[in-house]
Structures are given as structure tokens and as C-alpha cells.
Amino acid sequence: FMAYCVFRFRHREGNRAAYEPENKRLEWWLTVVTGVGVTALLVPGLFVWSRFVTVPSDATEVEVIGQQWQWSFRLPGKDGKLGTSDTRDITAENPLGVIPG
Incomplete structure (x- = not known):
């Protein structure tokens, strides 16, 4: 369609454009x-x-943290649930903020 329009409505000497401001x-x-x-x-x-x-009924919930140049994953425990975490507990040794205990 585009090629047809380019060919059909190309510039030709002596033809004037027909403008229709509103239709x-x-x-x-x-x-x-x-x-x-x-x-x-x-x-x-x-x-x-x-x-x-x-989401399938047997899906496993995984927490993924994106950091510059790396990913950190937190997997559920034996009970199939993720432990609690808090941003206040984030340290160099605990980068995901998992609450100890």
C-alpha cells in the first residue's frame, strides 16, 4: 500500500496539490x-x-534483588515460605535484610 501511494501520488510537473482542511x-x-x-x-x-x-498453584515464591552488576536471590525455607526482612537490617553481612532469628 505504501509503495502504491508513493508511486501514485508522486510529484509531477503541472499538478497542484488539493488541500481539504476538514472532512x-x-x-x-x-x-x-x-x-x-x-x-x-x-x-x-x-x-x-x-x-x-x-500463576500456577505449585509456584515457588522467590525474592530477587537487583544490584549494580549482580543479582541476589532469597529462596524459601523448608516450610516453603520466605522469612521476614526489613531494610533496617541490611548490612554488609546481611545484604537482603533478613531478620535474624
């Missing part, structure tokens, strides 16, 4: 067609996306 019918038509097109592209993607964001 409500065309504007409504383009708005509706664009809305239908966006909806047609979005709806199937939402069904696929819902499968990715549904």
Missing part, C-alpha cells in the same frame, strides 16, 4: 477503522497474555 465523514471513518483494527490486534493478545500471567 468530518473521513475523520469518523478513519477513527472507526483504526479502533476496529487496534481491537482486532489487541483481543487475541489479551487471551495469550492471560495464560502467561496466571
Whole structure:
């Protein structure tokens, strides 16, 4: 379509451009067609996306902390739950702020 428009409406000697400052019918038509097109592209993607964001019932919760040039991971204990943490407990020896005890 783009190649056709470039070829069909190219500059030619003696032709003058036709300007149409406002065309409500065309504007409504383009708005509706664009809305239908966006909806047609979005709806199937939402069904696929819902499968990715549904958390499985047997999922393991992992805490990940991003730092410059490294990642820190906190895995659950034997009971399958993460321990509590607090930013006030962050030290060089305890970078994730896990509350001791």
C-alpha cells in the first residue's frame, strides 16, 4: 500500500496539490477503522497474555534483588515460605535484610 501511494501520488510537473482542511465523514471513518483494527490486534493478545500471567498453584515464591552488576536471590525455607526482612537490617553481612532469628 505504501509503495502504491508513493508511486501514485508522486510529484509531477503541472499538478497542484488539493488541500481539504476538514472532512468530518473521513475523520469518523478513519477513527472507526483504526479502533476496529487496534481491537482486532489487541483481543487475541489479551487471551495469550492471560495464560502467561496466571500463576500456577505449585509456584515457588522467590525474592530477587537487583544490584549494580549482580543479582541476589532469597529462596524459601523448608516450610516453603520466605522469612521476614526489613531494610533496617541490611548490612554488609546481611545484604537482603533478613531478620535474624
